[in-house]
Amino acid sequence: MSNENKEKSFPEGTAEEKELDAVPETEKSSDGEWQWDAAVPETQTEDITVGDLKPTEVTTEVEEKTEEKEKVEETANPDDDGLCVVCGKHRGNSPSDLYCNDCRKKFLRTNYGVGHIILAFVMVFVAAISYFVCASTCELASHLTKAQAYMEDRRYDDAVNECAAISEEVSTLNTGVNSVFSAINKNHSAKDIFSDGNRSLRLVLEAYADTLTIGESQRTTFIQYVENIIGKDELNKASNANIKKVYDFVVEMTDYTSVISAKWQEYIYTDEKTSEVKIKYDEAMAYINTLENDTPAKRSMNEYHKFMTAYYAQKPSAETEAYFENAFKEAGEFSYMYHQSYMALLWETENYDRLIEITDEAVERNVNDTTAHYYAIKANILQGDFDAADARCEEMKNANTEGLDYYSVKAEILRRQGKFEECVNLCKEGIAAGTDAEIYRQQAIAYMLLEDKESALEAAKQSYDISIQNAYAGSQVSLEALNTAALIACICEDNELYEEIVSIFEQQSMTLEEAVQNCIKGEITFEELFMEGTGDV
Amino acid sequence: MEKLYIVSKYITFIGSILKGFWEHLFCRILGVPVQDARYLQANELCGHVDHDFTKGKAVTFLLCWLPGLMNRVFGYGMIIGGYLGLFYVQAETDKPIFWVYIVMLYLGVSLMCNVAPLYEDALNNWDLLYGKEQNANIVVKILAFLPSVYFLAAAWLEKYAVNLLLCIVAIVVGMVI
Numbered sequence: 160m161s162n163e164n165k166e167k168s169f170p171e172g173t174a175e176e177k178e179l180d181a182v183p184e185t186e187k188s189s190d191g192e193w194q195w196d197a198a199v200p201e202t203q204t205e206d207i208t209v210g211d212l213k214p215t216e217v218t219t220e221v222e223e224k225t226e227e228k229e230k231v232e233e234t235a236n237p238d239d240d241g242l243c244v245v246c247g248k249h250r251g252n253s254p255s256d257l258y259c260n261d262c263r264k265k266f267l268r269t270n271y272g273v274g275h276i277i278l279a280f281v282m283v284f285v286a287a288i289s290y291f292v293c294a295s296t297c298e299l300a301s302h303l304t305k306a307q308a309y310m311e312d313r314r315y316d317d318a319v320n321e322c323a324a325i326s327e328e329v330s331t332l333n334t335g336v337n338s339v340f341s342a343i344n345k346n347h348s349a350k351d352i353f354s355d356g357n358r359s360l361r362l363v364l365e366a367y368a369d370t371l372t373i374g375e376s377q378r379t380t381f382i383q384y385v386e387n388i389i390g391k392d393e394l395n396k397a398s399n400a401n402i403k404k405v406y407d408f409v410v411e412m413t414d415y416t417s418v419i420s421a422k423w424q425e426y427i428y429t430d431e432k433t434s435e436v437k438i439k440y441d442e443a444m445a446y447i448n449t450l451e452n453d454t455p456a457k458r459s460m461n462e463y464h465k466f467m468t469a470y471y472a473q474k475p476s477a478e479t480e481a482y483f484e485n486a487f488k489e490a491g492e493f494s495y496m497y498h499q500s501y502m503a504l505l506w507e508t509e510n511y512d513r514l515i516e517i518t519d520e521a522v523e524r525n526v527n528d529t530t531a532h533y534y535a536i537k538a539n540i541l542q543g544d545f546d547a548a549d550a551r552c553e554e555m556k557n558a559n560t561e562g563l564d565y566y567s568v569k570a571e572i573l574r575r576q577g578k579f580e581e582c583v584n585l586c587k588e589g590i591a592a593g594t595d596a597e598i599y600r601q602q603a604i605a606y607m608l609l610e611d612k613e614s615a616l617e618a619a620k621q622s623y624d625i626s627i628q629n630a631y632a633g634s635q636v637s638l639e640a641l642n643t644a645a646l647i648a649c650i651c652e653d654n655e656l657y658e659e660i661v662s663i664f665e666q667q668s669m670t671l672e673e674a675v676q677n678c679i680k681g682e683i684t685f686e687e688l689f690m691e692g693t694g695d696v
Numbered sequence: 697m698e699k700l701y702i703v704s705k706y707i708t709f710i711g712s713i714l715k716g717f718w719e720h721l722f723c724r725i726l727g728v729p730v731q732d733a734r735y736l737q738a739n740e741l742c743g744h745v746d747h748d749f750t751k752g753k754a755v756t757f758l759l760c761w762l763p764g765l766m767n768r769v770f771g772y773g774m775i776i777g778g779y780l781g782l783f784y785v786q787a788e789t790d791k792p793i794f795w796v797y798i799v800m801l802y803l804g805v806s807l808m809c810n811v812a813p814l815y816e817d818a819l820n821n822w823d824l825l826y827g828k829e830q831n832a833n834i835v836v837k838i839l840a841f842l843p844s845v846y847f848l849a850a851a852w853l854e855k856y857a858v859n860l861l862l863c864i865v866a867i868v869v870g871m872v873i
Binding site for chain 1: 710713714716717720721724727729730731733735748749751769770772773774776777780781784785786787788791792793794796797800803804
């Protein structure tokens with residue numbers, strides 16, 4: 160029954176009201192409800208008259224219901240004595256199983272403590288910073304995961320590019336964080352707070368080790384990287400076994416080369432009459448034959464020096480190739496270091512069959528080796544195997560999706576197949592993808608073959624301009640671009656451009672290619688020049 | 697075992713204090729009286745507050761879930777960032793970020809080792825939802841099943857400091873690999 164009902168059932172001045180008034184305050188609950196267990200025995204009854212005693216049904220009903228409730232509570236939890244666990248008073252109608260209403264109210268407002276509130280605020284700040292650091296670290300880790308996957312697929316260039324992206328990301332982070340610090344403290348000096356991480360550096364090193372070439376600068380850089388990043392002591396750990404193997408070979412090769420090169424250089428001289436660099440072939444060969452050859456590195460280097468001796472002596476290509484082949488084989492598992500030089504040599508000596516074999520090896524070693532793809536495609540074109548060239552071209556695109564070489568070599572294949580319209584359209588795609596002198600050159604040739612001289616001249620000018628800009632930027636000038644532009648300018652009667660290009664050649668004590676000169680003289684047609692034989696200038 | 701529990705709570709004291717604070721905060725929000733607000737004390741209440749026994753299903757569930765959720769929200773960034781930075785990216789020791797990662801990892805472990813409710817609260821939640829004499833809605837029972845199992849499992853793991861042990865193992869594995 161509710162309190163409202165109880166009030167209604169006790170008229171003013173009744174015995175119950177007087178009895179309630181007589182009860183000490185401590186035995187009443189805060190809402191005026193009876194404390195049944197405590198109050199009854201101490202009640203003062205002297206001033207209650209017989210007339211006041213009017214038994215009501217309601218009172219009996221309240222008593223009965225309270226008793227029933229207590230019985231139910233006792234059945235539900237026999238250990239519960241109904242008292243507040245803190246103050247020991249009866250809990251009354253408190254919704255808590257443990258506390259009376261007073262204690263409950265007090266405990267609903269228990270203080271947190273200033274220190275705890277401060278800690279919570281600090282942690283909110285720390286968590287915000289942590290999420291920033293975490294997001295940045297996840298970004299780095301994502302690049303790292305990609306780089307690792309590329310390493311497993313032998314896509315070393317892609318792996319190195321991902322590591323480069325890490326460096327870029329770290330640089331951006333450091334710049335941003337330093338600018339924030341500078342805004343807070345003007346005396347703050349910039350520091351590298353974030354770092355690429357050892358794993359990224361190690362990946363670059365592993366990629367370097369697996370794609371290392373015979374060039375002296377590359378070898379020296381590799382040795383420095385290993386010593387700085389891993390350190391000689393750490394190198395002996397099992398996890399560094401692969402790098403150590405390459406490092407040992409390269410160190411031995413470099414040390415040995417530094418010893419023999421000094422002596423070998425003595426056999427090189429410049430012919431005073433012709434200003435040509437020559438070599439005392441027999442003496443140099445005799446010297447090399449006296450050298451140690453107890454390890455693969457030494458044997459390989461000896462053969463390499465024989466190759467260089469034969470090369471300087473301008474011996475027949477078969478001989479120079481044979482020495483290079485020996486150097487390549489003697490290097491054993493490190494023969495990949497010769498791939499780049501060997502491909503260049505075989506291209507020069509026009510040994511296309513062996514060149515294609517070596518390019519296959521190089522691509523197996525490093526899927527991203529676009530140089531190998533390029534040589535293979537060119538060799539296939541020169542051999543007239545356009546299907547193989549086309550297939551290789553697609554491989555090249557997969558190996559380097561952002562590379563522009565695909566467009567120029569594919570355009571060359573299309574041109575050689577007589578698909579001039581397709582060639583022009585592909586060049587347009589290539590031009591949209593990026594700026595490249597060779598793509599414009601191929602487009603210019605295709606336009607000429609389509610007899611669209613105006614477009615051809617425009618494309619040739621673009622090719623020439625880009626080539627010159629590249630030369631100013633430090634890249635090697637494309638002689639093919641200059642020769643082709645000169646030829647097209649001459650045919651299209653753009654004398655200004657033609658003379659400008661010729662003067663550039665003259666400044667360098669060079670002349671236009673013989674095939675170009677023959678075409679200008681009318682000894683061969685433009686179509687013969689670009690559609691037959693080597694199909695290029 | 698209680699000693700182990702207390703030691704683990706003291707090792708991860710930042711998380712313990714913060715978990716106690718969140719528990720206290722949500723007790724006040726949900727109208728549950730808190731008798732003892734000492735978050736770090738050498739008994740089974742370490743990292744928790746001594747609050748009244750809850751009888752409502754929703755209040756009990758929320759009180760089991762929300763304080764741990766706060767620690768998780770704070771801790772994920774720290775533990776993931778710290779772990780990745782130290783053991784995956786492998787930050788160089790001479791860079792300031794290395795020490796940032798160390799602090800993040802400790803705070804992350806500290807927070808993530810204090811995400812479970814008190815075992816008694818988890819049991820109470822289970823009893824209120826799946827006890828024999830309870831008549832909770834079947835949809836509520838289904839939705840609350842996995843979290844309730846998680847509360848019990850996590851509270852049990854925390855009771856025997858297994859979560860801290862797992863974190864230590866993960867760190868050792870990260871260091872070795």
